[in-house]
Amino acid sequence: MRNSARHQWIYAWLLLSPAMIFLITFTHYPAVQTVISSFFSTARGRRESVFIGWDNYTTLMADEVFWKVLVNNFWYAVWTIPLSIILSLAMALWVNDKLRGRGFLRMAYFTPTVLPLIAVANIWLFFYTPGFGLIDQIRGLFAYPEQNWMGSPDTALYSMIAVAIWKEAGFFMIFYLAALQTIPPSLREAASIEGAGKFYYFRRIAFPLLMPTTLFVSVNAVINSFRLVDHIFVMTEGGPNNASSLLLFYIYEVAFDYWDTAYAATLTVVMLAILTTVAIGQFFFLDKKVHYK
């Protein structure tokens, strides 16, 4: 039975349509609508929404909180992405290495993934609480000075970063673990026969083979650096003075606390722009790597 080309693409479109409908309704259409909304003012019960051109964007540029939040998100990404990837690689290597108690290790590393962030945020809140919090109890044993981790602008963001890294590293570990287990042991043996040391093996052979995984994991890490804001709701609420606020959290605040939906749309446009740029960049990278197999 020969398929005419026409037959093919009707079929293909039919197959695609359910998914595409939902995709467009909940991803592409809202994205476009958000851009459009950003050019209007927020409708209040007693006032209609009016076209105001670039006004929202001028407000954005002048908004100190926005710039602060953007910088925060940048540092959040800069710290969480590499650290969680490196840690997850270490974890995968350790677990793969058949160290003693590897089942326990694997479980321990993966546990944060199955615990909802909003739930563990309260636990971390306890850890960070000055005075009787766990961290303070421990540092009390060493007679270091008391630190108000969440209450001081210098450390608030980093407290949140630590929680995020804790949450994600175990999840990425699974991907690396899977990838490591597909590296044929013969490679390792061959390398050591030729006198290659452990570092050399890792650097020149194992790591490049893990490249696709690393790219995949880093895509996820980038997404998470924008998405993982749950703990902020419970722990610092973005404070003090927006020191630990992130873009998505600020968007939530503006949209659902201030009810300024137009400005929230404007902020979302910025986020979309950043993410799309990153998406395109990583897509090209990923595509090359994936296709070369």
Add this chain to the structure above:
Amino acid sequence: MTPQSTFRRKSFDFDRFLNTFGAWCLALLWLLPLLYAVWTAFHPSEYETRFSLFSPLTLQNFIQAWNEAPFARYFLNTVILVTGIVAAQFFLCTLAAYAFARFTFPGRSFLFTLVLLQLLVMPDILIVQNYQTMRSFGLIDTIAAIGLPYIASGFGIFLLRQTFMTVPKELDEAARVEGCSFLGVLWRVYIPLAKPTYLAYGLVSVSHHWNNFVWPLIVTNSVETRPLTVGLSIFAVTDSGIQWSVINAATLMTSGPLLIAFLLFQRQFVQSFIRAGIK
């Protein structure tokens, strides 16, 4: 930190010892929050900050948590939600992935780019607009509203397409020769071969949606639709201060199922990722 040489020269390998030590330290550090949760859940609230070894155990916290909020209902909501999402994802993404993998048609790369965009431009970001959309459909405060934005998953389509593309064309042609329709081939050939991918993807998706917070927070208003994460956050918030013992009891109750499932199926979990060839 690197795979061990197969030739062990000394009986005590310092390097290995260091690695084991490091791994264990990290593991204990990683487990600390869970350990703390277990500690406070089973001890009365006076012991939230005091870690004396033989303090009295109690189940009161669990009882209190259970009574103070309808966790059974939240649990049911979450199960319905997650099952619904994953089932819908499997269905939609399979069809779409099949189309991308095995058909040629105009607009294929453009549409695939649109799909890939969703990998980064997630519904989580478009909360404001999606909220308006749900409102216009009259779906605010329904479980469906929580799940709908996620069921067409770029990640799922991408994964399944990759997997389908590795299926040898001969199998496809053989089935067609036997008179299978397109869908028949999909059902007979592709889906069975992609089982590991489905498993891996399903596990990732379950984990993600079980833990999702911000979108369900916005879209749900009542007990009948709230998932566990939102229920927990509401439960934990009071002016009279945080009662860690009760909150952690609630946390354990709500994360318990996932945690136990993972403990039991650890190996399969990892294996499925390997076989899915997610690289």
Add this chain to the structure above:
Amino acid sequence: MFPKIFKIASVASLTSLAAVGSAFAVDLEFYFPVAVGGAAATTIEKLTADYVAANPGVNIEAIYAGSYSDAGVKALTAARGGKPPQLSVLLSTQMFTLIDEDVIVPFDDFVSADEQESWINGFYPSFMENSQTGGKTYGIPFQRSTPVLYWNKKAFAEAGLDPDVAPANWDEMVEFGKKLTKKDDSGNVTQWGVRIPSAGFPYWLFQGLSTPAGAILANSDGNKTNFNDPKVVEALEYLVDLSAKHGVMQPGSIEWGPTPKAFFEGETAMMWTTTGNLVNVRTNAPFDFGVAMLPAKERRGAPTGGGNFYLFKDSTDEQKDAAVDFVQWITSPEQAAVWSIATGYVAPRPDAWETDALKAYAADFPPALVARDQLEFAVAELSTYENGKVTQTFNDALASAIAGEKTAQEALDQAQATADRILKPYR
């Protein structure tokens, strides 16, 4: 034969009356937040059930919506989504926002002139400050509070202070605080003198400083703020100095959640928090404690806090009448007493305090009277149009001064400028 007909007729008429009655049953739902632990949610549900039992023509469903901000978000999203509740208990400070969003109506149109006099005018005036504007009543006080000072009598005695006397003014608070602050050998503080939570929403407790200093933060029309008034600056400098200069309070922003725990653990000898915590402290404090009004400066002062009942616009007139009736019932002295005893919120009417239940409770537990007595000096909680944004601007300014990022004057000047910009369209 006649009795038989009579019986049939009466059964028939009763049945039809019942049918008519249920056909006219009014359905109401209301969102309520629970910001204090304890049996608050169960108490509301019980009160609601009592009312429904006594009023067969009405069905009321009380829906627990979470914290104040959750309930606010829920009610507004429901209203914007076209399915609003008929009433809700929401923050008193949200009045202007709710008016601006055009989702509530004033109670005046649904009460007779007598009721206006006896019911609406029977609430404590300080609670009505956040409930009325433009000559109309938009909110009816229900779960209201003021912040109070709790002190650890045992710690006071240990520090050589009279355990029954709380600091009466700012200077005394510093003086007592210094005696109460204990350090260990390495110089780390093991017990702070005072704890005023400032993370998240510092403005509320801050009003417990700005009001005694003699300043009012916003006008009653909700369109003008007074953030950089010299007295406000003075209050902020005092707050910052508690940590920075006098060393009697932990530096940095202090979390609300752990505050009661910190008090119980002896990590702080005095704490400022809502009177709504009374029941919690009474149950859990392992020592004798006292409750006092906030220390005075030029005068005594405190903000009010808590939630009002609001009547939503998008409902039928029957529903509105039934809703108003319900609110009148639940704020009447007997019910107000039940609610106050269960939670620690201040019963919002003087006549509630005259009921036997509350009199007995107050005799048994005098600290319950402190918040009520402070009402004489209480002022409106900070509330304006665009309340979320304006309040957050103020919160940010306070946080930056507490963190030492800006001086009090700088921070407040900036906040005032931003607030002016936000509120200009409303003048």
